[in-house]
Amino acid sequence: MESKGDFRAPVSQTPHTIEKPKDTSTIGGMISVEINEKKISVPLGTTILEACKMAGITIPTLCHHEDLCVAGVCRICVVEVQGMRTLQASCAFPITSPIKIRTSTPMVRKARKHVLELLLSEHYGECYACFRNGKCELQFLAKEYGIDQYTFGHVTEPQFEIDNSSYSVIREMSKCVLCKRCVRTCIDLQEVGVLEAIDRGDKTHIGTFLEKPLADVICINCGQCINRCPTAALRANDPSDEIWAAIDDPKKHVVIQTAPSPRAAIGEEFGLGAGHSMTRELNTALRRIGFDKVFDTNFTADLTIIEEGTELIQRLYKALVKKEQVALPQFTSCSPGWVKFIEHYYPEYLDNLSSAKSPQQMFGALIKTFYAAKAGIDPADIVSVAVMPCSAKKFECNRPEMNDSGYKDVDFGLTTRELARMIKEAGINLPEMPKSNFDSPFGEASGAGLIFGATGGVMEAAIRSVVEFVLGKKAEDIFEKANIIPLRGFDGIKYMEIPIGDMVGPVPKLLQSLVPNWDWLKGATLKVAVAHGTANAKKIMDDIKAGGKFSECHFIEFMACPGGCIGGGGQPIPTTPEIRRLRAQAIYSEDESLELRKSHENPHVVKIYQEFLTEGPCSHLSHKLLHTHYVKRGRYIA
C-alpha cells in the first residue's frame, strides 16, 4: 500500500514518474540542483516539490497528496526552471538533469495568486458557515497569499445540489476545486471507482456513474475521499446535533463506546503531534460533556475474537474431520467498508465472511439487552453512540439487519473529527483532562482488542488466542512478548504460516462442546493473510478466484482503509503514511504496556459467557445477538 509502484495509475501519468535509483552512489544516481541559489543534490527522479522540501522551502500544493499518484492539475505549485519558457508544476516535474529553480519570483507569485483567485471565482461558500473553517487548504492558501478581493468575481449561488443521500458521505460540489484527489483516492488508492470528472470545460464537476446519488452507487462509505479532500466539498454525515439533543433530554440514558483508533488520533485535533493516545483523558471529557456511561469497544473486540475464532475452529473441524463442504478461507467482517465491498464485487464469496458482527454492533446489541437488564433501564430510553475512526460505521449502524436487540442496536456512529468538535464546543481542552477509567460492567479490555485498530491487529489478536487454545502454551513462549511481528507494518499484503506440530494441548472449557480434542490439527499448518485498503483486498480476492496461494489460507483479515482503522475515513485530516505509522505505534505501545493482552483472558469476557451467553460462543443466543448476515448486492446499477 505504501509503495505507489503497483497502482493502476492512469496512463497519462506514467511518464511523470521516474524510478529512483535504489543505489544512489551509482554514477548519475544523484543530481545537483540549485534552488534559489542554494545548491543541494537529490536522487534522480526526485520531483522539484520533494527537492524543495529537502531544501527547507515550502511550495503550496492543492492537488498533490502523499498517498496519491501525481496529477498536476491545479498549478498552484508552479516554479521557474531556468531555460524553460513557461512555469512548471513542481509536483509533476521529476529532476533528471542538473537544473536551476526559483520558487518566489514575481511571475511565480502572480501565477499562484491568479490560480487562487480563479478557483475562488467559482467557489461557493462562506468560511464561517463551513465545517472546514480553519482546516481548509483553500482557505489557508487564500490567507497565505493575502487574497483580499475577488479579482475574477465570486459565485453567490450554489451551482450544484447537495447530495446527502448517503448515511456516510455528503457531497457539496459547489465547494469543489476539481483537484481530483477524491477521484484518485476512490479509483487508484481504493479501487472502488465511484467518482470521476463528468462533462467538460466550465461544466466539469466530480460525479458518479449516471449522476446517481451516492447511496445508489457502489460507494463502500470508506470516507477515504473525505480524508483527502482539501475543502468542504466532501464531508461525513454528522449526527452531533441529534446526540446533543439526546444528552440534553433528561429521560434519555446516553452511553458511548470508544474505539482504539480515535483515541490514538484525537489528540491531533487538539494540537498534539500524531501518536498520543488519549484514552483515559477522553473518558473524563465524555463524562463532562454529559454522556452517562463510557464503554470500551475493545471489550467487544475481545468478544469478536472469541466468536470469530470459534467460528473458524468450527469451519476447520467441519472441513478436516467431518469432510463437509465449508467456505474457507474465513474472512474477517469487522470493517463495514470491506463488507460492502465484497457484497458488491465478490458476492459469490459472502459465505466466507465471518458471520460475527463488528465490535461496534456487538456492543450495541449487548448494551440494549445485557446492560439494560443489569442496570434496570428500559432499552427504549437508551441512546447508544459509537466513536469510530470510520464513516462506514454510520452506514453499518443503519443497516436494517442491525436491530437484534429489538431496537436500533447502535443509534449513532460518530467520527473522531466530529467528536473532537463536540468536545471543543463544550469548552474542553482534551489534553488537560484528568484521566479516568471506563465504566462497568464491561470495564477494561485486553491489548488484543486494542490492536484491532492497526492493519494486522485482528489477526494478531486471533492468533494470540488460537495458539493458546490449541497448543496449550503461552503465546509469549512462541512469539517474543506475544508480539507477532510478521503481521505488523504497512505492506499491502502480509502472509504468515504457523505450524501446529505434534504437541497439542487440552481443549479449553469454553470450546469443549464443539470439539472433542485437537488431535485432528496435529501436523497442520495454519495459513493466514492480512490486507488493508480495498485495492489490496481486491488483489487477494482475484488470487483466490484464480485458485492461487491465498485460496489455501484459513483465515484472512481485510480492512477497507489503508493502514486499517487508524487510517480510517473519519480520522483527523490530514492522514499521511507518516501519521498512520505514528498512530499505529501509539496503539502497539499501549498494548505492550498492558497486563492483559489476550482476548480470552479478559475476565469480563469470561464473565459474560458465564452470566449471559451461557451456552458459549456461536451458540443460539450469541448467534441472535452477535452474528449477522449479508446482502448480495452485485456490481450492476440499474
Added chain:
Amino acid sequence: MLVMEKNAMTEEIELLVSKYGQSRSSLIPILQDIQRKHKYIPDFAQQEVARLLDIHPVEVFSVISFYSFLNSSPQGKYIVRLCQTISCDMQGKAAVAKAIERELGIKFGETSRDNKFTLEFANCVGMCDQGPAMIVNERVYSKLTPEKAVQILNELK
C-alpha cells in the same frame, strides 16, 4: 433491459473487445461502435464495457460525458449537431438554430416525440471556412442558411 437483450449486448461488447483489445485505449473505438449501432450507449453497456476492460463504470461514463458525439441516453434516428463555435456563430448560427427549432418543434438538447430527431450543439467541426455547419448523423452540411437547414431536415422526415 430484458435478459435476452442484455445477453446480446454482452456478446456484442465481447466481440468489440476482442476486435480492439482489452487495454484502456480501446475504450473510445468500442464506445464509437456501440454509439453507431444503437445511437447511444445504454447504462448496461457502459457497465459491461467497464467490466471487460477492467475499469470502473464511472470512468466510462466520464468519457461519454466528455465527448459530444457519445451519448448516454437514447437519441432520435437523426442526431442533428449544429456547430456553436465562434466562426459558425459569427456566420449566422443563431438564425439557423431558431429555424431548426421552429421546424421541429423542439429545443436544442431535446428529442422529438416520434424519436426521429435529436438536436444538439457541437463544438467546432472543422468547417470554419464554410459555416454555419451542422452534422446529421455522419453527414456534414455547410454554408447553411435557415431555409437550407429546414429543407435538409424536411427531406429526412
